[in-house]
Amino acid sequence: MGPDGAPGPSVPWQKVLWERQPFPDNYVDQRFLEELRRNEGIRQYRYWTVVKEAGFVGQQLSCVAIFISLWLYMEQGLLSPETLLWSSLVCALLGYGLYQSLSSQVESGCEPRTRLADLQSAAIFLSFTFGFSPVLKTLTESVSTDTVYAMSAIMLLAHLVSFPYTHPSPPGSLSLNAALFASVCLASRLPGALHTFAMLSCALMVFALWPCLLQRVRDIAPTHFTGVCLGVCVGGVGGLGLQSPGGAVLLALALGSVTLLCPLLLVRLQRHKDNIQGPWDEAEIHEDLDHGRGT
Amino acid sequence: MVLKIFFPQCCNRADSGLLVGRWISGHDSAVVLAVIHYPFIPGQVKQYIQQMQAQSGVELSVLGSWSLPKEGQEGMESFLRDLSTIFPQERWLQIKRQMGKTGFTCEILNRDQSGKAAQQDSIKKKKKVKIEEDYQHDDSDNKKQQEKKKEKIEEDDQHDDSDNKKKQEKKKEEEEGEEEEKVIFVHYEQRKVMLSQLHPIENGVPDPKTEPPSELRQVFQTVARSQPLFFLDRYDDGPLKSTHWQSEGREASIIMELLKQASVPLCLLISWLLSVWTWICNVRIFSLYPLRFLSSKLSTCVQLSYRTEHLRTLSSAKPATGHTEFMRKSNILVSFLIDVALGLLLISWLYRDDHIRMLANTLVPAADHVAKELEELLQWLMGAPAGLKMNRALDQVLGRFFLYHIHLWISYIHLMSPFIEGILWYGGLSACLGLTFALSLLSDMVALLTFHIYCFYVYGARLYCLKIYGLSSLWRLFRGKKWNVLRQRVDSCSYDLDQLFIGTLLFTILLFLLPTTALYYLVFTLLRLGVVLFQGILHLSVDFINSFPLFAMGLRICRSYRLGGISHFHIVHHTIFVQQMSFKVTLKQRRSSTISFCLQCIKLHREVNVL
Numbered sequence: 001m002g003p004d005g006a007p008g009p010s011v012p013w014q015k016v017l018w019e020r021q022p023f024p025d026n027y028v029d030q031r032f033l034e035e036l037r038r039n040e041g042i043r044q045y046r047y048w049t050v051v052k053e054a055g056f057v058g059q060q061l062s063c064v065a066i067f068i069s070l071w072l073y074m075e076q077g078l079l080s081p082e083t084l085l086w087s088s089l090v091c092a093l094l095g096y097g098l099y100q101s102l103s104s105q106v107e108s109g110c111e112p113r114t115r116l117a118d119l120q121s122a123a124i125f126l127s128f129t130f131g132f133s134p135v136l137k138t139l140t141e142s143v144s145t146d147t148v149y150a151m152s153a154i155m156l157l158a159h160l161v162s163f164p165y166t167h168p169s170p171p172g173s174l175s176l177n178a179a180l181f182a183s184v185c186l187a188s189r190l191p192g193a194l195h196t197f198a199m200l201s202c203a204l205m206v207f208a209l210w211p212c213l214l215q216r217v218r219d220i221a222p223t224h225f226t227g228v229c230l231g232v233c234v235g236g237v238g239g240l241g242l243q244s245p246g247g248a249v250l251l252a253l254a255l256g257s258v259t260l261l262c263p264l265l266l267v268r269l270q271r272h273k274d275n276i277q278g279p280w281d282e283a284e285i286h287e288d289l290d291h292g293r294g295t
Numbered sequence: 296m297v298l299k300i301f302f303p304q305c306c307n308r309a310d311s312g313l314l315v316g317r318w319i320s321g322h323d324s325a326v327v328l329a330v331i332h333y334p335f336i337p338g339q340v341k342q343y344i345q346q347m348q349a350q351s352g353v354e355l356s357v358l359g360s361w362s363l364p365k366e367g368q369e370g371m372e373s374f375l376r377d378l379s380t381i382f383p384q385e386r387w388l389q390i391k392r393q394m395g396k397t398g399f400t401c402e403i404l405n406r407d408q409s410g411k412a413a414q415q416d417s418i419k420k421k422k423k424v425k426i427e428e429d430y431q432h433d434d435s436d437n438k439k440q441q442e443k444k445k446e447k448i449e450e451d452d453q454h455d456d457s458d459n460k461k462k463q464e465k466k467k468e469e470e471e472g473e474e475e476e477k478v479i480f481v482h483y484e485q486r487k488v489m490l491s492q493l494h495p496i497e498n499g500v501p502d503p504k505t506e507p508p509s510e511l512r513q514v515f516q517t518v519a520r521s522q523p524l525f526f527l528d529r530y531d532d533g534p535l536k537s538t539h540w541q542s543e544g545r546e547a548s549i550i551m552e553l554l555k556q557a558s559v560p561l562c563l564l565i566s567w568l569l570s571v572w573t574w575i576c577n578v579r580i581f582s583l584y585p586l587r588f589l590s591s592k593l594s595t596c597v598q599l600s601y602r603t604e605h606l607r608t609l610s611s612a613k614p615a616t617g618h619t620e621f622m623r624k625s626n627i628l629v630s631f632l633i634d635v636a637l638g639l640l641l642i643s644w645l646y647r648d649d650h651i652r653m654l655a656n657t658l659v660p661a662a663d664h665v666a667k668e669l670e671e672l673l674q675w676l677m678g679a680p681a682g683l684k685m686n687r688a689l690d691q692v693l694g695r696f697f698l699y700h701i702h703l704w705i706s707y708i709h710l711m712s713p714f715i716e717g718i719l720w721y722g723g724l725s726a727c728l729g730l731t732f733a734l735s736l737l738s739d740m741v742a743l744l745t746f747h748i749y750c751f752y753v754y755g756a757r758l759y760c761l762k763i764y765g766l767s768s769l770w771r772l773f774r775g776k777k778w779n780v781l782r783q784r785v786d787s788c789s790y791d792l793d794q795l796f797i798g799t800l801l802f803t804i805l806l807f808l809l810p811t812t813a814l815y816y817l818v819f820t821l822l823r824l825g826v827v828l829f830q831g832i833l834h835l836s837v838d839f840i841n842s843f844p845l846f847a848m849g850l851r852i853c854r855s856y857r858l859g860g861i862s863h864f865h866i867v868h869h870t871i872f873v874q875q876m877s878f879k880v881t882l883k884q885r886r887s888s889t890i891s892f893c894l895q896c897i898k899l900h901r902e903v904n905v906l
Contacts, residue, residue: 121791121792121793124793124796124797125793125796128796128797128800129800132800132804135688135804136800136803136804138686138687138688139686139803139804139807139808140807141686141687142684142685142686142687143684143807144684170789170791170792171792171795172775173772173773173774173775173789173790173795174773174774174775176792176795176796176799177772177773177774177775177795177798177799177802180795180796180799180800180803181773181799181802181803184799184800184803185803204796208792208795208796
């Protein structure tokens, strides 16, 4: 019954405004909210599933850390460019073999890239990087080191923020470009052209090729995926720990919060979700209200 | 009904006689053109007027009589009144003036329907009009007028504050209180009205079907067309004597007459030379691509073609058809003469005291100096200019490139240096065609001497443009977008891995090299801007000389009534109730099409005080 206690005539109340009815304006009856639906299609997350999915974020963070620590090694001369080149070549070959073997198990829906196309892409990468490395070496000579560091940090952050974690293959344009820009900035601070070349190849592997491989691993072998993520995280923390223990602690804390704390929060806060839906159009308030009135 | 009489100022002191003029059809007004003095033989007057009418095409007639009695001529008045029987008219004006008094008296004798013109006293409406007289300017003989002027209401029309000589028309009327017909007496200055050409004669042929042109227009046309009437001056031995603006003798100049005689063969010669010149210009070699392109870029050639066009206009056999074309031609002629005179002045300075050699001797060191300054500028740019951190490698490359250019330039100048004096000597001769030619030649020489700066500018601008274009395109790639040419918008696009990689590499490189290129571009653009400014000043002065309407300016200063403009009226008496009445008059003005402006004539409605 309505708040005004209007007399109940025999005419049933209708939920329309365009007809004159023998009820007060603010009258509603029991049927008013019966079509309201709450939290429709809500997914009940389970903690460990969320943690497993968050492992991808953690491992990307670790990848950035690994790249930075590699650069630190290179800059201090602890790692020679030849070593890095050879090891990354070996890694690339191993990864390529793994990628191919995994893809052979998957049904080949869309036409797969041929070996020749892969070889062509690799040749383009290597030749361009090698050709441009002297230029890149002198590129940021006159720019102050702090500026370069700041730019790299911003770009790496942009890479992490804009990374398409659900479908990392093919990598998103902005994330990859930001990462490459940062790596060019960092690589140009290294002492020699060969260092630059090695660093850029390494960046290409870490930021462009590794997410593709990992995506495939996640699709094919989810159990191994967790292990790989864990391994990358440990590698990142360990690699950084050798250079700067403080950084490693920070990274470990970040990894812990991203992979353990944030899923916990998500699962906890899921209970407070209150999302109402119904067969009505939601009111949209346009910003150009004045403009609409004017015309 | 108001009767308007347009009376020439020069006849104010004429001897008594007959008023010759014209009644304006469609309007109740009359124009007085001249006064024929007593004594005369009426038959001769009639013959003379017919003759004049045949020559000028204006319907001239005797309007009435004019009396300004001098000593011993007291009996004149009745005689003049009787004249109306000899010259039969619808209305007979009798304008009187007393010596030593200001003001006119006007009587209108209306001819009766039955033709009894002689009986005037009782039947006719008799008008006694006292007319106040006002000399608008430079009339010093009437001191009373000066005092009265202070009391006058001065009513000007919309926009006349400058020119008060336009058409000296004043309307004033003073009337006895109870009279029903009024007379407005308008003084006009005959010479200026005739020469003003505000209402060209060729438009003045009245079309009977359309309504008659406005009153003022008819007045102007009548005065302008009755030029033959004004050829009779006091030195003529004919039987008649008359007063009008030229009665003291006609204006003429021997030089002008000689020039008029000489201009015809001169025009023929010039047009023959022009035809030869045009024939030379039309030879096929000159229309080939590089030559045509060069000639459109060299300001000397442009000026040459411009002057050729001017001379062709001047030497054309047809006379100017309208006021506009006449003004244009005379402007061209005057600017051409001024130009040549200035050029001759320049020549007389250049070839005196070996100034040419001095110039040539300073030119080469000046070019050397400029080159040296440029070299220093480049060295500065190759360092760390203004504390900016540029890419050292690119900086060095660009700097060396430009330094090599300057080196080339200096050797070219030194190769040229023996010939520079000759070039200047012959180039200076071009000033006899006019100062504009010399200036154009100077502009071209400056363009040639600063060719290296132009080259630098082009290189810098091209590099900068390329870089900006590439950066904007690669920035879209950086964000994963691309430019959709078909839809003219930015779409998102998924690039391949290698495209992304190479694009980002190039983007980084271009971005870090941008400041260096931008700085070079900026510096060379500023240099180029300086040269362009100098050339712009030269071109501006050339255009100024070419197209400044000097003749119109001179006319404006000396004979401003020849140009359409404004007119204004003074009301003489302060006790007069004023009602404004507007006439639309179209005037042909210099260069513009017809403009219409409102001549506000003042109609005096009623006058209370009788003098």
